[in-house]
Amino acid sequence: MRELAPYLRIKEDLLDRVRSGTWKPGDLIPGEQRLAEQFGCARATVHRALRELAEEGVLERRRKAGTRVARPTSRSVAFDIPLVEDEIRATGARYHYELLEREIAPLPPAEAASLERATGTPALHLRCLHFADRRPYQLEDRWIDIDTVPEAVDVDFAAEGANGWLVHNVPWTDAEHSIHADLAAGEIARSLNLTDGDPVLVVERRTWNDKGPVTTVRFHHPGRSHRLRTAFVAR
Amino acid sequence: MRELAPYLRIKEDLLDRVRSGTWKPGDLIPGEQRLAEQFGCARATVHRALRELAEEGVLERRRKAGTRVARPTSRSVAFDIPLVEDEIRATGARYHYELLEREIAPLPPAEAASLERATGTPALHLRCLHFADRRPYQLEDRWIDIDTVPEAVDVDFAAEGANGWLVHNVPWTDAEHSIHADLAAGEIARSLNLTDGDPVLVVERRTWNDKGPVTTVRFHHPGRSHRLRTAFVAR
DNA sequence: AGACGTTTTTTGTATAGATAAAATGATTGT
């Protein structure tokens, strides 16, 4: 495309009319046929522009009822939660990883619930520490379901981190995240080089496969220094 | 569609081949022409399925080089950050809002930087407290740019919250979010009914318009009780 | 070997025409 594909120019044009308030939320806008005539293009071209704007939440379309400007409502916000090593290297810092513990152990109640297994079911338990330029960056406490991922038992996670290994070898189809703030205490504080009572940002994640639950992890970050940032905004 | 549109069935079919490992990350998959013959449909139909899968991050496409299965990497995770009132009412709790302070004041350095204005530029400053069933749920500290949003000066935010008013009256086109953990102290602690040293989850947001910076906000949540959860996973 | 066009393949988009599905609004029957 020398400049911009027609359907993209049309998208921009329509979006401008919404943004500028020419078309207000709730307004009915002309049909595809009519717009195609106005833009001097095929209906399919207008259709694509309208369809994408609807997917992006700018418009609402219903057969027979036509296309309306969507009423603005809350939008979802997407955060990138990349591999720690990539995240750290992206800042220019040197990445370094340490495996603190690796055991097959019975699932504690909370983790069992998270993986939807009975408490006490054996699972692979890993505790790792990720460093940026020798300073502790993230503490990882992970349980891997050895029923869904039996291969994991044969991997010693001394070299590659569990996260990287899982991402590359056991792609998940579904995930659930939860974020909250807590206070550092005991071993978590010591590992992260914090004192008891310092704030920590806790990210919890559990993932599934078509085969079953894959893993449940808790990431701890030093609270004040670490920030999760948005990549972009959707919906 | 009585059952499922052909392009959707094709999408499913292709996705299954990726998920099942028939096609592995990095593999070159057949071209559009070939797939169209195999599926017995037009190239455009296959094209749409492939295009959408590429948008979703499952495939990678390049002209002349063909289509490959994407190497799994981190995906972005989308959090819904809805209006507090909706969020609270969704849990079944009674929502209640209190305006603590409303003033036109000179921008402090941090907020000025965030809005890309000079320190000391007058702006509308609001401090509000949101309650769920009479318990403090969120403390909101907001600065609104009165150059971009002059109408805001005439609104007393006694009834409707600033967030709701802005969402409904000043749609933004771009936003940036940041999340971190901190410790409650002083007035923040008192407002949220916490003691100094309790953990708080801090969400910062700044939004823009085509006209300029709209607002910068800091939301404080009681740390241990509040959780941000994923709505869905994308890319 | 290496630099530089040229060819060719593959995806990307546009078009016109056709048919399907959904939902509204009107009509009909009770």
Added chain:
DNA sequence: ACAATCATTTTATCTATACAAAAAACGTCT
């Protein structure tokens, strides 16, 4: 007044064909 039925409008998708753009592959010349 109400329910069921039907026609009509509007979006949704598919097809076949054409051309454009990107990038790899090839070949030529130095």
